Amino acid sequence: MNQIQMAARLYDMRDTAKRLLGDAYPLRVNPLATVLAARAAAEKRSVLATAIHVCQTNSLSDIDLMLVMAAVVEIEEAAGVQRA
Numbered sequence: 001m002n003q004i005q006m007a008a009r010l011y012d013m014r015d016t017a018k019r020l021l022g023d024a025y026p027l028r029v030n031p032l033a034t035v036l037a038a039r040a041a042a043e044k045r046s047v048l049a050t051a052i053h054v055c056q057t058n059s060l061s062d063i064d065l066m067l068v069m070a071a072v073v074e075i076e077e078a079a080g081v082q083r084a
Contacts, residue, residue, distance in 0.1 A: 014070040020063070025070075033071040047075045 001009075018025045040050040051072045055065050 010069055010073050013066045014073040017063075017066050017070040028067055029071050029074055032067055033074045036068065036071050037075050047072050 017029065021028055036047060036051060036054070039054075040047045043050060045053070051068050054060075055068055060068065
């Protein structure tokens with residue numbers, strides 16, 4: 001899978017999570033994004049690599065996996081805005 005395909009899948013997961021959770025989306029994803037970003041910084045890994053590791057080493061439900069990946073998109077979008 002190339003980077004464009006990976007990004008498309010991540011955005012699809014984020015958009016699906018937003019549709020499913022509606023107004024509750026930020027309440028569920030923002031805390032995950034905070035923890036994920038802190039763990040990535042502590043482990044000196046990218047946020048995506050950290051998220052993949054978390055998903056592979058824990059028994060997550062499908063919705064939890066989707067929320068972790070949605071958090072990746074939120075973190076990367078926020079970082080992109082800060083870089084711009």
